[in-house]
Amino acid sequence: MESLTEAFRALGDPTRLRILKLIAAARLNVTEVVSLIGVGQSSVSHHLTRLKALDLIREERLGTYTYYSLAADEKAPLWPLIQLARTSEDPHGDAGRLNELLRRREDVQTLNEKLLEPGQSWHLWSAALGSLLPPLDVVDFGCGTGVLTLELARWAKKVTAIDKSEPVLARARAAAEREGLTNIAFLAADLCELPLPSSSADLVVSSQSLHHVEDIAAVLAEGARLLRPNGRLVVLELFPHGEEWVKSRLGHEHLGIEPAVLEAAMRAAGLEPLTQRLPAVKGPQSPFKAFLVTGTRARKPHGKQRAA
Ligand SMILES: C[S@@+](CC[C@H](N)C(=O)[O-])C[C@H]1O[C@@H](n2cnc3c(N)ncnc32)[C@H](O)[C@@H]1O
Incomplete structure (x- = not known):
């Protein structure tokens, strides 16, 4: 119950909610989150640390980057909260920018496959x-x-x-x-x-x-x-x-x-x-x-x- 209250409090912050919504949709690194929501890196890092402390997201090192992805699944007690973030409104157009970012990522991947590997x-x-x-x-x-x-x-x-x-x-x-x-x-x-x-x-x-x-x-x-x-x-x-x-x-x-x-x-x-x-x-x-x-x-x- 306490952790649920704490989680609700944490997601009362609109920027944190936006970040969780984005990470619920795709694995992202800090630089990508910064570019998507247009908030400074130190602020984004702070929000990520809070979300990680609640076990909502996890971090994972891939090459030179640290990526963040959802830590909870449908069975987790905090899942309703993640659903809330996923279905929340998108007044800043984050979803569109995320799609573009993923498309560019895919292009790089395709290029790698076609040209390099x-x-x-x-x-x-x-x-x-x-x-x-x-x-x-x-x-x-x-x-x-x-x-x-x-x-x-x-x-x-x-x-x-x-x-x-x-x-x-x-x-x-x-x-x-x-x-x-x-x-x-x-x-x-x-x-x-x-x-x-x-x-x-x-x-x-x-x-x-x-x-x-x-x-x-x-x-x-x-x-x-x-x-x-x-x-x-x-x-x-x-x-x-x-x-x-x-x-x-x-x-x-x-x-x-x-x-x-x-x-x-x-x-x-x-x-x-x-x-x-x-x-x-x-x-x-x-x-x-x-x-x-x-x-x-x-x-x-x-x-x-x-x-x-
Ligand atoms: C998601 S795309 C699948 C593309 C492709 N098969 C693939 O796997 O990459 C579905 C396609 O089905 C076509 N389609 C949907 N209903 C159809 C129908 N009743 N008759 C013919 N084509 C249809 C759509 O125009 C669309 O191009």
């Missing part, structure tokens, strides 16, 4: 693993700007990349041209009703697209219909989360999908077995955690597929 690049690993597969006809559901499409096209026989948005398809097309990939057919269409022949694909991939559509069952039925017998549907989705803002800002229809619900819908579409599920965590504090489910189209077509 090619052996560690996931692009190369993706191509290496893909080269072990036979040449497959692949359909990419909700290809977006084509990041995944391009990786698939490096080893696939052909990729049909589908998205309902013409502007993102244009970006994907331009990226494919830049990379000299000529085995991609781009298609502007609704995943619920596709102008593609049944039993024409070996692999259908849906990466973070299902949470954008209202009628998940209709999309899965289309995926199953397109598959040849023994073809695979691979779905990467987000676990259920509470980030309501993604509906208005990113156009999500669902706040993640319960794996059991997805599996039941895949079974109903005639896809079995569904055994694989790999949780892939984006970052320790990220509310977005992903999982994979794969399903195989039975040799004998399921009711809906038979009719198609």
Whole structure:
């Protein structure tokens, strides 16, 4: 009780609340916090020390920098306080500056991978693993700007990349041209009703697209219909989360999908077995955690597929 009172008192300070909100969103060092909130370094250090004393944040040395991240998780007694900080208003626009900082950080990381450490690049690993597969006809559901499409096209026989948005398809097309990939057919269409022949694909991939559509069952039925017998549907989705803002800002229809619900819908579409599920965590504090489910189209077509 005493520690809760003390914590509430500490977070009565608006600057400290801003700092906790930022650290709840991303691991940051002192210089980064200073640049985000525009308060002097000694003051920021003082606030960080207070938050650390309350066991709300922890520090960790990485190279020459000390980084701060959340120390408490959902089970901690002070978690409601962290939730309070996370959902508090952002009158100074800290979130926007944080996004920009993270984007710049990512750019440096990408540059490092591309220019300095090619052996560690996931692009190369993706191509290496893909080269072990036979040449497959692949359909990419909700290809977006084509990041995944391009990786698939490096080893696939052909990729049909589908998205309902013409502007993102244009970006994907331009990226494919830049990379000299000529085995991609781009298609502007609704995943619920596709102008593609049944039993024409070996692999259908849906990466973070299902949470954008209202009628998940209709999309899965289309995926199953397109598959040849023994073809695979691979779905990467987000676990259920509470980030309501993604509906208005990113156009999500669902706040993640319960794996059991997805599996039941895949079974109903005639896809079995569904055994694989790999949780892939984006970052320790990220509310977005992903999982994979794969399903195989039975040799004998399921009711809906038979009719198609
Ligand atoms: C989060 S992006 C996924 C991008 C990509 N698959 C990846 O993993 O990087 C979701 C995409 O699905 C598309 N989408 C959403 N609903 C759709 C629908 N009903 N039909 C076709 N595309 C849709 C959106 O336009 C968006 O580009």
